[in-house]
Amino acid sequence: MLVLALDTATPAVTAGLVELTGPDRIRPRAVRVHHDPRAHAELLTPQIVECLREAGVTAAELTAVVAGVGPGPFTGLRVGLATALAYADARAIPVYGVCSLDGIASVVAERSLLGAGELLVVTDARRREVYWARYRSGTRIAGPAVCRPAEVVLGAAVAVAGSPVHASLFGLPVVDVAAPTPVGLVACAASAVLAGTAPDPLVPLYLRRPDAAEPKAAVR
Numbered sequence: 001m002l003v004l005a006l007d008t009a010t011p012a013v014t015a016g017l018v019e020l021t022g023p024d025r026i027r028p029r030a031v032r033v034h035h036d037p038r039a040h041a042e043l044l045t046p047q048i049v050e051c052l053r054e055a056g057v058t059a060a061e062l063t064a065v066v067a068g069v070g071p072g073p074f075t076g077l078r079v080g081l082a083t084a085l086a087y088a089d090a091r092a093i094p095v096y097g098v099c100s101l102d103g104i105a106s107v108v109a110e111r112s113l114l115g116a117g118e119l120l121v122v123t124d125a126r127r128r129e130v131y132w133a134r135y136r137s138g139t140r141i142a143g144p145a146v147c148r149p150a151e152v153v154l155g156a157a158v159a160v161a162g163s164p165v166h167a168s169l170f171g172l173p174v175v176d177v178a179a180p181t182p183v184g185l186v187a188c189a190a191s192a193v194l195a196g197t198a199p200d201p202l203v204p205l206y207l208r209r210p211d212a213a214e215p216k217a218a219v220r
Helices: 040-055 074-091 100-110 164-170 182-195
Strands: 002-007 012-022 025-035 064-068 095-098 118-126 129-136 139-147 157-162
Touching: 002 040, 002 074, 002 182, 012 040, 012 182, 025 040, 025 182, 040 074, 064 074, 064 182, 074 095, 095 100, 095 182, 100 118, 100 129, 100 139, 100 157, 100 182, 118 164, 157 164
Parallel strands: 002 064, 064 095, 118 157
Antiparallel strands: 002 012, 012 025, 118 129, 129 139
């Protein structure tokens, strides 16, 4: 099975083609990652085209799409999810949404970068806040949530992954995984993709209302 994986929940604009042949048999075919929090729309589609070209396949050979649904900033998420839906609709294939923080934790677990202790994952929520979730053996046990770093519930976390700047605020060893990878994203949805399970609607995980607001009606 050939899966297109996308994530735009962090400054890392991520696209990749992943070959999925079993729950533990997930192989990257082509990956593109660029770090630019202001250029998701400009970068994502060209990266997908580059991945298809490198892998020597066409979009017609895709089996499914997996997309990180956040939490993340409004504009970046909208670009990634709209692109995922467009590819899925054009090819009449399913699109599976996964929490982007889960994708980071999946990478840490797959690379055996942490022992038996709990892992904290944090990403930049702007406004001096972070998005966070906590994991044990790759499984989420708390979050996702958004708050100031001092309000994060550390629980029994023994290490932290995610945005390096924000991870450094917690006084824990930092695991060098800043963003979800295509393999990490697909691993989160592998069972559903392999089983052909109908996906839930693709809903962005904002955790708070966007900054933009509709103008109020003029008072006459």
